[in-house]
Amino acid sequence: MPLTDRDLSTILDDCAREARKEIGKGHVADYIPALARINPDQFGMAVCGVDGREWVVGDSDSSFSIQSISKVFTLALALQSPGASGVWDRVGREPSGNAFNSLVQLESEQGLPRNPFINAGAIVITDVITTHFVSPVLQILGLVRRYADCEDIYIDEEVARSEEESGHRNAAIAHLLKSQGNLVADVDDVLAAYYRQCSIAMTCRDVARAFLPLAAGGRHPLTGETLMPALRAKRINSLLLTCGLYDGVGNFAFRVGIPAKSGVGGGIAAVIPGHFAICVWSPELDELGNSLAGTRALEIFAQETNLSVF
């Protein structure tokens, strides 16, 4: 039986109620002031159906810093850029089993990042974009706006400046990649673009809409545009499942069973192919960097809809 509007509204209320019980058990990202001062007592969720229906609950229209969720958009852009054919020679497709900003593996594996969603891999992806587009940041923002079908999406320059000032580890990764021959553009140019993609501000509703093409075989149900071939959508979803939740990806697959990408701003974007794109946001994180309440909300959603990829 297909889920009715009423079913979905009830399920979202259940998700919000259960998820809110997690608030107070985690900690907000504190590596930059703009994220450290966020009110932790917030929870939002938006669900977009491939048939164009939408359901929201809580703070679904509050903007938050998408952080690593941006790595999905930059991967999509790199894979449609003139540099697409070289992407998989420069970045792997395996989970890392390491922290997202680790340098150790990069050194021992000669500059070939495990996947495009750890920082090293994402920086290589941003290098592909920086090398092939005159205005990389505008290209990234343009793609995000098109995917979300919303022209108001912006880059929070205060967050970007803080990222830049505190980004010693990312700078170390970029320089290591350069020394290992896996960074083409100027290090500072790549990092400037990388910090700006992390600093894009979006609402849950925007993110869920932007992930709809991944749920709908590459076509955007709201605009009718084909944004990527179906095979590419399937492949990006596979990477979400295996590499999208930092070092907690196995546990997330076990508990939730839905391909997803998290960011340290507290957002998680999730895709149930053929059904829904979802975004949950709540700023408090677990020790691995994934939103505690967001994970719980998705777990309840998967249970109550009886939908997952398994």
Ligand code: GLU
């Ligand atoms: N701006 C953060 C960094 O590069 C992104 C972290 C994240 O969301 O994973 O360290």
